Amino acid sequence: MNGMPTDNKLAFIFDMDGVLTDNMRFHADSWVELFKDYGLEGLDAERYLVETAGMKGLDVLRYFLDPKISEAEAERLTELKDFLYRVMSRDLIKPMPGLPGFLDAAAEREIRLGIGTGAGPRNIDYVLGLLNLTDTFQAIVNPFQVRNGKPHPDIFLRAAELLEVDPSACIVFEDALPGVEAARKAGIKCIAVTTTNSADAFSSFDNVVRIIADFRELAIDDLCRIFHKNQPATLL
Secondary structure, eight states: OOSSOOTTOOEEEEOSBTTTBSOHHHHHHHHHHHHHHTTOOSOOHHHHHHHTTTSOHHHHHHHHTOTTOOHHHHHHHHHHHHHHHHHHHTTTOOBOTTHHHHHHHHHHTTOEEEEEOSSOHHHHHHHHHHTTOTTTOSEEEOGGGSSSOTTSSHHHHHHHHHHTOOGGGEEEEEOSHHHHHHHHHTTOEEEEETTSSOGGGGTTOTTEEEEESSGGGOOHHHHHHHHHTOOOSOOO
16 A cells, blocks of 8 residues: 555545435534524524535534634534534434445445545544444545545545545545535545435536435446446436
């Protein structure tokens, strides 16, 4: 493993929340409850999901609560929010329909699998443990490992680097608009998942090659054909 791209390899990079599991509503509700406790009224779950879903906690807090909040205070508040999220969701985290079979089919074809998420390490361990996916991914990148979180491309570029695959030979799976934008800036094609946004919300992104409700709508061979047979990205 030398960190250099490997020829003829394809990689799938998954956002975690809202992609591997349909849990973004739990995150949204916990942020809303936290902000209410700090006097921020008028924020509902839908606004959080559309405007900041996928961003790291520091960026969410600076966006909604205080643009000058310190990193230390943001970390404290994010952990409060994450504790509330875990309490709310512990018995409700389930794999996205079709996900286990999709991951198995990808592994059979030696497609490299990674995660590029705005979640912190504790939430990553929590979700992957509940989904029984702890040992599934060859690379996992969270926002604390890069300079900038989504919508900047850093997370996905780092994941591609760790997977030793060129970004042009990756597909990102995303539910959040900042994440799709991060993939676009990284030069990576994206499959959009409609757990957080409607299909129409992704219409302006030229890197979105397919819009799905869940993984039952995808065939591995169709995705491989884009790259291995030099076909254009015309899955829509």
